[in-house]
Amino acid sequence: MSSEAPSLAGAEGSAQQPRLRWLREVWDSSLGKKIFVATTGVILAAYVILHALGNLKALQGPNSGGEASIDEYAHFLRTVGGPAIPEEGVLWIIRLILIAALAIHVVGVMQLVKRNRAARPSKRPPVIERSLASRTMALSGVLLLAFIVFHILQFTTLTIHPTPLAEGEIYANVYGAFQEWWIVAIYLIAVAFLFLHLRHALWSLLQTLGWDKPNRNPTFRRGATATAALVCIAFASVPILCFSGVLPEPDDGPTAAQVATTGAAP
Amino acid sequence: MNFKLRVWRQPSEGNEGGFEAHEVSGVDPEASFLEMLDILNEKIVADGGDPIAYDRDCMEGVCGSCSLLIDGIPHGPRQVTSCQTFMRDFPDGAEISVEPFRNSAFPVIRDLVVDRSPLDRIIEAGGYISVTSGPQPEPNTNPVRPEDQEHAMDAAICIGCGACVAACPNGSAMLFTGAKVAHLNSLPQGDPERFDRAHGMVAQHDEEGFGGCTNFGECQAVCPQEISIKVIGELYHDYRQAMLHRLRARRGAVKPQ
Known part of the structure; x- marks a missing residue:
């Protein structure tokens, strides 16, 4: 096993950086590509967990007199780092990281799926042990991607506004939207698929990154399920509590009069 | 009957x-x-x-x-x-x-x-140790921890039947490859070539057109030797180390294995 013959490295494309060639080699390996998918998955999962924690601010309801605490939190996210960092600077850095991570994640997965489909036995093996979550990763992934687009168009860009939305009025926007049963339904279904996706992904990535230790495996699996469940309970709490009326109405939510203004907004 | x-x-x-x-x-x-x-x-x-x-x-x-x-x-x-x-x-x-x-x-x-020679070619790509023939050393000159021995044996019992591949919806031979790598990489005799073994066998696995692992766990459910998918986790670990070693070797920081 005298690997790494220098002639092999020198023969083709010595102009190419060794680091780049190495990266290419890792990406082209089915196992290496999974490392990319898992690493970007960690970034996405970390964001999802932080997002779920941030959402809990909505449970504090509209503050008496002042702003709702989730509105304050949103304002903080926009202005954090100022004046050294321009407004929304941190937000855009995070967004760019997330877009890059998502792109690598999706492209990597698509290439892996293509490869796996080609290697699939001509007759699908019967289900013995594989979990529902593991079988539906592609479906949950695609649905989550569609949901993310919808979610951003609704609450970030305010492009889709079946209920009145106003910039910066997070609590009022969310509260208003979650008075519609079908919006609540979309969000709860998305959260259910998020649970399935996270449940398999969180455990899998420990395995893929090689952090898994044989005797820790059951603990990791339970840990992944628990984390996914907690994240999804946090996410589901806001639409459920808004719809059921447990959370108080916003002090000065967008009223019917404001519909016209938001309709014209970008 | x-x-x-x-x-x-x-x-x-x-x-x-x-x-x-x-x-x-x-x-x-x-x-x-x-x-x-x-x-x-x-x-x-x-x-x-x-x-x-x-x-x-x-x-x-x-x-x-x-x-x-x-x-x-x-x-x-x-x-x-x-x-x-x-x-x-x-x-x-x-x-x-x-x-x-x-x-x-x-x-x-x-x-x-069926023709299962792809599994043989994965073995050829690193599922062995390079030793010279000739006088054999006294076995006790190379002590192995009993835990490592057991661990290696748990992986070495793979009989290469290919049931793991047949049960996998991705047609992946990762359980086989993982078992073979874990067997040798957990013993001192296999240690000097551990990086090349992990890299070479994974490369050959891909070359043969097997799919990748998505942690379904069907392979361990049918393995007649009850090999656990923990060996796949270990393969990932060894592969990651191997690739980092290769990067360092390319930059001349370490000797290639």
């Missing part, structure tokens, strides 16, 4: 195959599945037909020759090899389908016999 069988018949690799119905009667419940196929073959030959071709060797569950999907499950319902699957494991009068493994990486040679 009596059984109705649907057996895959295929004259050779390129030819079309299909199921053939057979009935076999008066089978001893203590007969193994392969012995039952022998009983059926005797009947087929007596009737002037071509016997069903299938792979077998040891008949004691350690050779990994058999490559049957029994009712769609590699080796049958009991997570043992086909020769250790007994007819008492099936209800009397049962209808049983018998096919070869269904992976494109394992072409059918004839009837129930």
Whole structure:
């Protein structure tokens, strides 16, 4: 096993950086590509967990007199780092990281799926042990991607506004939207698929990154399920509590009069 | 006991195959599945037909020759090899389908016999240690922790039957590759070549057209040697280390292995 013959490295494309060639080699390996998918998955999962924690601010309801605490939190996210960092600077850095991570994640997965489909036995093996979550990763992934687009168009860009939305009025926007049963339904279904996706992904990535230790495996699996469940309970709490009326109405939510203004907004 | 069988018949690799119905009667419940196929073959030959071709060797569950999907499950319902699957494991009068493994990486040679040489080529890509022949050292000069020994043995019991590949919806041979890498990489004899082994065997695995692992866990559910997918986790770990080593070696920071 005298690997790494220098002639092999020198023969083709010595102009190419060794680091780049190495990266290419890792990406082209089915196992290496999974490392990319898992690493970007960690970034996405970390964001999802932080997002779920941030959402809990909505449970504090509209503050008496002042702003709702989730509105304050949103304002903080926009202005954090100022004046050294321009407004929304941190937000855009995070967004760019997330877009890059998502792109690598999706492209990597698509290439892996293509490869796996080609290697699939001509007759699908019967289900013995594989979990529902593991079988539906592609479906949950695609649905989550569609949901993310919808979610951003609704609450970030305010492009889709079946209920009145106003910039910066997070609590009022969310509260208003979650008075519609079908919006609540979309969000709860998305959260259910998020649970399935996270449940398999969180455990899998420990395995893929090689952090898994044989005797820790059951603990990791339970840990992944628990984390996914907690994240999804946090996410589901806001639409459920808004719809059921447990959370108080916003002090000065967008009223019917404001519909016209938001309709014209970008 | 009596059984109705649907057996895959295929004259050779390129030819079309299909199921053939057979009935076999008066089978001893203590007969193994392969012995039952022998009983059926005797009947087929007596009737002037071509016997069903299938792979077998040891008949004691350690050779990994058999490559049957029994009712769609590699080796049958009991997570043992086909020769250790007994007819008492099936209800009397049962209808049983018998096919070869269904992976494109394992072409059918004839009837129930498949070509599993891709697994051999993965072994050739690093599933060995390079030692010189000649006078052997005294074994105790190279002490191994008992835990490491057991760990290596747990992986070394892989018989290379390919059931893991046949059970995997991705047609992945990661359990096989992981077991072979874990076996040698956890022993001092295998340590000097650990990075090359992980890298070389994974590269050959991909080359052979096997799919990747998505942690379904079906492989460990059918493995007759009960090898756990923990060996795949270890393979990932060793592969990651191997790739980092290769990067350092390319930059001249360390010697290539």
